[in-house]
Amino acid sequence: MIKIVNLYKSFGNKVVLQGVDLEVYDGETITIIGGSGQGKTVLLKCIIGLLKPDKGKIFVDGVDITTVDKKMLRNIQKKFGYLFQSSALFDSMTVFENISFGLRHLRLTKEELQRRVKLYLSYVGLKDIEHLYPSELSGGMKKRVSLARTIAYNPQYILYDEPTTGLDPQMTEIITDLIISLQKKLNVTSIVVTHDIKSAIKVSQRIALLAEGKIVAIEPAENLLYSTNTIVQKFIKGET
Amino acid sequence: MKKIILGLGRYFLFVIETFKEIFIPPLEVDVILSQMYEIGVRSVPVCILTSFFVGMVLALQTGISSTYVLNEPLYVGTVVTFSLVKELGPMLTSVVLVGRVAAAITAELGSMRVTEQIDAMYTLGTEPIKYLVIPRIIAFSSMLPILVVFTNFVGVLGGLVVSYFKLNIPTTIYINDCLDYLRVDDFFHGFIKSILFGLLISTISCYKGYYTEGGAEGVGKATTSCVVVSIVTLLISDYFISALLVAMRIG
């Protein structure tokens, strides 16, 4: 379980997060929606330890990661997978090397690695592209390879940063279905960040709205459209 | 001014952090070896080319100058060897490597930073300092001194060619001039200097790349800045390192 308490983060004098409170239950998929520039990415990066919050606490399975030492933080971080908005594939490495990168420390045999890479590629609906470089892939394929790389790491929590932004409707559909099926297959806990309400409702059990540095509303996914919260209504109607 | 001091502080923190990480296993041996190949072996051609010509021009200028003064080209080999071993070898090879390698390191790490590949590495359980920075620093600082020894030989050889064909100095005299006055100290003077140059350049280029921000434009800026800062640092620190080594009676 992840529990975020009163989290603050600013850059210089630009305040981004000001008092975020959020609980993520084991096994659920929660989506955080919010306008662009509201700090969704910053929030995810604080959770995984890429950014250090100014104030507040983040408990992962009961341990406050804002106060532990570096070594402990690294160990907790190993529970997380992160899907970058930009895919962030290693462009000097092939698809195979990208996906097997997170398995380096396991010291597997070449055959075992090949088997696993093949398996994870099949999870995301790809095959026979192990030898290609990221520059030879389309945007949607990059996203999927990146997703394969994330799940190959075998995380307990997956953080998705805008998994469908910038993709065509068909690819959006495919990625959304993928997230749902991975959810069922791997039984991970996921936090999805997006501003695509339709896919948010489809993938998640609960939806939280981030605005002005706070979580202003949390609704069960199916209730979001009927929320009485005025900020939620405004966001849905595209007024924020 | 404030920016420079802040930058220096961050640089020293980066260096301290990096050196702490070196002693925490595992060491990425494969990456270190491939970087050694990339940095060391692949720099050999350009080092041969430049140092050969530097040796040639040194011999030519020395020969002509000493003919003016002494009516005869004397001690050409001595001047060429001393200049190369103590100063020009380390300095020139370093400058060549700044252009060929350091700029590339900053550009590579910088673009990995701005495309979030460094963050991705961290989320996949690998410490980026360990995988990206340390191998480059180790490879650079170990290959530079080796390249310097190598370029010294090639430079002396270049001097020999000019001495023989242009200044009509017999080969044996040139070689005796080269070796008669050279002490082990002088060799170590250049050798130690090149190790320090290697550490300076590699940490500067990794630092500049690692902390790049601002997209593609930022990568360009970081790369330029790496080259300028490296060369200025080399030229300035050269005096102090030399003075220190002399004070320690090394060369």
Ligand SMILES: Nc1ncnc2c1ncn2[C@@H]1O[C@H](COP(=O)(O)OP(=O)(O)O)[C@@H](O)[C@H]1O
């Ligand atoms: N490393 C950084 N340095 C300075 N400002 C940042 C940094 N990262 C994010 N910001 C600022 O924080 C705000 C929120 O960014 P972000 O979390 O990326 O928004 P989004 O909700 O679209 O993901 C933006 O205004 C952005 O300019």
Ligand SMILES: [Mg+2]
């Ligand atoms: Mg974002």
